[in-house]
Amino acid sequence: VTVRASLASDTMTVTDPASAAWDLVDIQIPTPSSNGTGALTYVKEEDVKGIIDKISAGGIVSAVGAGTVKIKVTRLADNKYKEISKFVTVTFDKSTSKVNV
Numbered sequence: 001v002t003v004r005a006s007l008a009s010d011t012m013t014v015t016d017p018a019s020a021a022w023d024l025v026d027i028q029i030p031t032p033s034s035n036g037t038g039a040l041t042y043v044k045e046e047d048v049k050g051i052i053d054k055i056s057a058g059g060i061v062s063a064v065g066a067g068t069v070k071i072k073v074t075r076l077a078d079n080k081y082k083e084i085s086k087f088v089t090v091t092f093d094k095s096t097s098k099v100n101v
Contacts, residue, residue, distance in 0.1 A: 008081050011084070014033070014088055021092070021094070026061060028058075028061075042059050042074075044072075045069075045087065068090070068092075071089075073086050
């Protein structure tokens, strides 16, 4: 007979990062606050314009153009808490760079 303890539900808070010009800087998604200790994953959910270049394992988002996307942030289950996900909105502004000719 195998006895398994059920996992508790977790809560997680994560805030939307500040926007930035897409060609000047990558955007760091703030580290979520939760009770769990499972790994964090980041997945683009809504990227209609295809502006996301990549999302690092540490939550750093880089873009190839201006726009707004939704990123699903997931804290994976650990030995005490169930998996939990939240969405953040990441906005890359138009370029502020000027080209002199």
